[in-house]
Amino acid sequence: MTISNADRLVHLAGHLDDGTRLDYAWALGVREHAGRRISRHGGRWAGLSAQLVRLADQRSSFVIIALDDDEDRTATLATP
Numbered sequence: 001m002t003i004s005n006a007d008r009l010v011h012l013a014g015h016l017d018d019g020t021r022l023d024y025a026w027a028l029g030v031r032e033h034a035g036r037r038i039s040r041h042g043g044r045w046a047g048l049s050a051q052l053v054r055l056a057d058q059r060s061s062f063v064i065i066a067l068d069d070d071e072d073r074t075a076t077l078a079t080p
Contacts, residue, residue, distance in 0.1 A: 011039055011056075044069045051075060 029040040042051035
């Protein structure tokens with residue numbers, strides 16, 4: 001498997017048995033906003049939370065790191 005094939009697989013959204021598309025792919029949240037692809041992954045540990053957001057079509061990424069272990073709050077910041 002080449003790196004480009006692995007990259008496509010990691011960003012491939014899952015589907016339920018009835019065909020419903022999920023916003024989740026191999027530990028990444030994947031979605032489109034305003035026609036642009038967005039990938040997101042986050043977590044928390046010991047009073048910190050973080051979100052990594054990749055805007056693939058714009059070839060840019062950003063990270064949110066918070067002194068707060070409320071992952072839902074930092075996920076809201078990373079979701080358009």
